[in-house]
Amino acid sequence: MSKAKHRSFLPWWIRRHLAWQDSRAALRARDGDDCWLCHRPMRFGGPPNCGKAATIEHRLPVSKGGTDALDNLVLCHVGCNRHLADHPPEQKERMRINRAAGFAGARAAGRYLRLAAEVRKRQ
């Protein structure tokens, strides 16, 4: 029996889950393993609703006319998805840039603290 035929006998929620898994795999191949919003690695194959699990995010929300086309979809954490909610795409893009800037700032601060500790050791 072909895979496609087998699928048609499955209940709708399982078919939806399989379709969701297919698009998740396609997005993962396109974008890699990192969250679209926070750029941190996501967890694949774990429990579906843990904080680091990958979810599909609609950049233009379905409630505002967004589609399930792959170029409207990105992968992000469960928590990040909730954070993005149904904000307009421009605002999501800003949130994403702010996140990246925040991490760059944190990294710079870490470098500074290590440097300061190094200087203290030498004195």
Ligand SMILES: [Zn+2]
């Ligand atoms: Zn994230």
